[in-house]
Amino acid sequence: MIAERLEKATPENWMFPPAEGWTFDQVKDLELPFDWELVDGVVVVRGRAVPWHNKVRSSLERHLEDCRTEPYAVLAEQCVLVDEYNPPVPDVVVFEKQGFDLLDAEYVPVEKAVLLIEVVSPGSRQDDRVRKPAMYAAAGVQYYWRVERGDDGLPEVHEFWLPVGKRAYIPAPLHPVHRGKLETDVPFPVTIDLATLVEL
Structure with missing residues (x-):
């Protein structure tokens, strides 16, 4: 029974x-x-996300979809299976799409994920700043962005890289924190005016 x-x-x-x-x-x-x-x-x-969080998440997904290159795909609020006991749902997932069956897939295998993005909410600060990046790095996900709400209400993007052979992220060497404008070349070239992420 x-x-x-x-x-x-x-x-x-x-x-x-x-x-x-x-x-x-x-x-x-x-x-x-x-x-x-x-x-x-x-x-x-999980605490319910506020409108600021949801707007930033959906805007980031749209921008990344617009500038993505092969062989990548972009999804929001999609389960990533780290292991059978830990299937987190990052705000945005960029992954390698070869062999990924959109019709039958239940999750994105963590080995396909190349960039995971978390938009910090009041109820997710510890998870997004500590637990999840540690888990993603240990699983070998190459890039991690943590999006914080700045004092001016605009998004700030903290960019992290996983060095080869390591299991912990380091701040991106050239631009660890993006304010005003996000510019990066990994996992593909991206330029975003961060103020546009919160425009209604």
Whole structure:
């Protein structure tokens, strides 16, 4: 009976994971009346994103889609499977699309991800500044952007690179923090007037 009950996470049992934790397959169909994420096999409630966050996320996705080059694709709010107990949902994912079946895929395999972007919200500061970049770097994702809200209300992009053979990010050598304008050549050339990300 217990083994049966724990085959899948449900609205009744999600808060009682098995000893080893829930897996992606066990929670992928779980519907709850709030935003959540699987962290180390535990269903964790996420704070709702504010309009500033959502506007910046959708604008970044659009800009990156407009300037992306082959062999890359861009998606927003897409699960990236780091391991079966950790399928985070970055705000924007840039990944290599060879062999990726858009019709059947349930997630982006972490080995295909080349850039992950998190837009910081009041409820995600620790995750976006510490836990997620450490996890992404350990998984070998080459680039990470953390987008913060500046004192003037405009986005600031903190750009990080993963050195070859390392498992921790370093600030991008030439422009670790982009204010006013984002200019970078990796993973492909991107130039964005950051003020346009919050224009309605």
